[in-house]
Amino acid sequence: MKKYIRAIEQVKKMSKHYCIFSAQYYPHVGGVERYTLYLSRKLIAAGNEVTIVTSNTGDLSGDEIQEGIQIYRLPCYDLLGGRYPVFKRNKEFKKLRNKWKN
Numbered sequence: 001m002k003k004y005i006r007a008i009e010q011v012k013k014m015s016k017h018y019c020i021f022s023a024q025y026y027p028h029v030g031g032v033e034r035y036t037l038y039l040s041r042k043l044i045a046a047g048n049e050v051t052i053v054t055s056n057t058g059d060l061s062g063d064e065i066q067e068g069i070q071i072y073r074l075p076c077y078d079l080l081g082g083r084y085p086v087f088k089r090n091k092e093f094k095k096l097r098n099k100w101k102n
Contacts, residue, residue, distance in 0.1 A: 017049040023085055025054035025071065044068045055085035062092055063099070072096055 022036045040050045044067065056062060056073035064071050075092045076085040087093065 015047045015049065017051070018043055019051045019053065022052060022054045024057070025052050025073075026066075027060075028057075040069045041067060055087065057085055062096060 018040075020036055020040065022032060024030065025033055026037050036052065040052060043050050049070070050068075051070040051072065053072045053074065055076040057076060057078045060073055062073050062075070064073075074096060075088045075090055077088060079086055
């Protein structure tokens with residue numbers, strides 16, 4: 001049992017935390033969104049932690065975990081039908097920013 005626990009601790013030391021910034025992310029469907037989702041799944045499967053920072057062009061949660069992936073969706077203006085998200089620096093943005101500082 002001690003060997004097993006020691007092996008888990010070694011794997012945890014080797015794991016990394018990746019932060020991926022993407023203009024849009026799932027549930028939007030497109031090449032970049034799909035690639036980011038698949039990359040995140042592979043990184044999680046390899047024992048790493050993944051955080052996605054993306055825009056919130058819909059009515060989605062600003063902070064959630066899906067499939068072990070931490071997702072932060074920043075509020076934005078929905079320009080050109082969501083194809084060009086511009087971040088809003090409002091109360092929700094500041095709340096998420098303060099969360100990251102801690």
